[in-house]
Amino acid sequence: MSVELIGIIGIFLLMFLLFAGMWLGFAMAFVGFIGLVIVMGFDGAVTVMATIPYTRSAFYSISALPLFTFMGVVVGASGIGNDLYDTAYKWFGRLPGGLAVSTIFASGGFAAITGSSSASIVTLGSVAIPEMKKFKYKNLKELILRIQPESMEKQRTILDQTLEEWRGDVEQLDDILVIGRRF
Amino acid sequence: MQTIISLYKTIITKIARICGILGAISLILLSLLTVGDVLLRFFFNSPIVGSYELTEYLLIPIVFFAIPWATKEKSNVRVDLIVGRFRKHRRAVIYAISCVLSIIVTSVFAWFTVPQAFYILEVYIHSEMLKIPAFPFYFLTALAFFILFFILIDNLIDFIEEASAK
Numbered sequence: 001m002s003v004e005l006i007g008i009i010g011i012f013l014l015m016f017l018l019f020a021g022m023w024l025g026f027a028m029a030f031v032g033f034i035g036l037v038i039v040m041g042f043d044g045a046v047t048v049m050a051t052i053p054y055t056r057s058a059f060y061s062i063s064a065l066p067l068f069t070f071m072g073v074v075v076g077a078s079g080i081g082n083d084l085y086d087t088a089y090k091w092f093g094r095l096p097g098g099l100a101v102s103t104i105f106a107s108g109g110f111a112a113i114t115g116s117s118s119a120s121i122v123t124l125g126s127v128a129i130p131e132m133k134k135f136k137y138k139n140l141k142e143l144i145l146r147i148q149p150e151s152m153e154k155q156r157t158i159l160d161q162t163l164e165e166w167r168g169d170v171e172q173l174d175d176i177l178v179i180g181r182r183f
Numbered sequence: 184m185q186t187i188i189s190l191y192k193t194i195i196t197k198i199a200r201i202c203g204i205l206g207a208i209s210l211i212l213l214s215l216l217t218v219g220d221v222l223l224r225f226f227f228n229s230p231i232v233g234s235y236e237l238t239e240y241l242l243i244p245i246v247f248f249a250i251p252w253a254t255k256e257k258s259n260v261r262v263d264l265i266v267g268r269f270r271k272h273r274r275a276v277i278y279a280i281s282c283v284l285s286i287i288v289t290s291v292f293a294w295f296t297v298p299q300a301f302y303i304l305e306v307y308i309h310s311e312m313l314k315i316p317a318f319p320f321y322f323l324t325a326l327a328f329f330i331l332f333f334i335l336i337d338n339l340i341d342f343i344e345e346a347s348a349k
Contacts, residue, residue, distance in 0.1 A: 017281065017284070018261075018262045019262055019264065019265050019266070020265075020266060020277055020280075020281060021261050021262065021263055021265075021266035021267075021274070021277055021278060021281060022261065022281035022284065022285070023254075023259035023260065023261050023281070023285060024259065024260045024261065024262075025250070025259060025260075026259070026281070026284070026285035026288060026289070027281075029288045029292070030284050030285070030287070030288045033288050033291060046291065046295040047295075049291055049292055049295055049296075050292075050295040050296050050298070050299035051299060053247075053292060053296065053324055053328075054243070054296075054299075054320070054321055054324050057242055057243055057246040057247065057324075058239040058240065058242050058243055058320065059239065059242070060235055060238055060239055062242065063213065063217070063238045063239075063241075063242055066210055066213070066242075066245050066246075066249075067210075067213065067214055067217060070210055070214060168267060168271070
């Protein structure tokens with residue numbers, strides 16, 4: 001098998017593992033290891049595996065990454081990220097896809113302050129993702145209208161199930177209270 | 184059996200927490216070092232000697248203590264575009280399989296970084312300016328992989344419990 005073919009198969013295997021939900025770092029390490037074993041043999045592969053983690057981590061150029069991420073966390077905790085996001089949401093929140101548009105503008109503002117994409121992701125992500133995770137009134141209204149012919153008990157079950165399935169294993173962000181009244 | 188598992192989980196949680204704290208301390212030290220270096224260079228034209236080497240060495244605890252902590256918290260980055268739509272227990276089965284693959288690759292890392300650390304100790308590689316030996320950091324890398332291995336086992340137990348829950 002040629003090295004090029006091994007590389008192509010490796011890329012497909014990596015894509016498969018990533019979409020199968022494997023953690024990014026582990027997926028890359030796993031595919032890399034398999035590829036090395038095929039190309040260099042087991043002894044050659046373990047020699048590389050024994051040195052790569054150290055040499056790739058003790059690397060001056062990447063020191064900016066944890067520091068920028070740290071800065072993002074500090075800025076996020078100080079509330080600057082929230083203010084930026086609120087401002088952008090007030091301006092662009094009413095547009096179609098307002099949440100996404102606001103996030104982009106808030107990211108632009110944040111990038112202008114820090115000049116770092118990794119810091120922007122950490123800060124804006126922590127603010128925007130909880131907003132995006134919310135079910136929103138529109139979805140809830142549509143659901144209630146759709147299930148109104150059902151009995152009260154059935155409606156309650158459907159509401160419970162829909163919310164649970166929609167939430168998946170993500171933590172609940174706020175209290176939810178639904179009161180039903182049959183006329 | 185349940186008692187052993189819960190004891191194992193308690194110990195692993197504590198170790199992971201210590202790793203997280205050590206990683207955070209290293210990160211704060213790195214930021215102080217960088218700020219100090221820049222200020223001393225800018226105002227007094229005398230940067231910290233060997234800051235380049237210290238930065239590289241400090242990256243080791245940051246990276247290798249943070250990985251076990253992030254893994255314990257299940258905070259590593261993953262793509263849940265497809266798997267996220269699956270039902271909970273089916274998703275747990277897939278996560279368990281990917282966890283097994285992660286355990287395999289981590290055990291290889293753990294097993295083979297130890298002889299590498301002993302080799303570095305034997306040849307006594309050190310930094311250019313401060314003459315700081317590199318072997319403790321190689322041992323730290325190996326230790327982190329061993330901790331990561333046990334944390335992944337802990338994660339696997341979680342996924343199996345989740346998959347088998349009704």
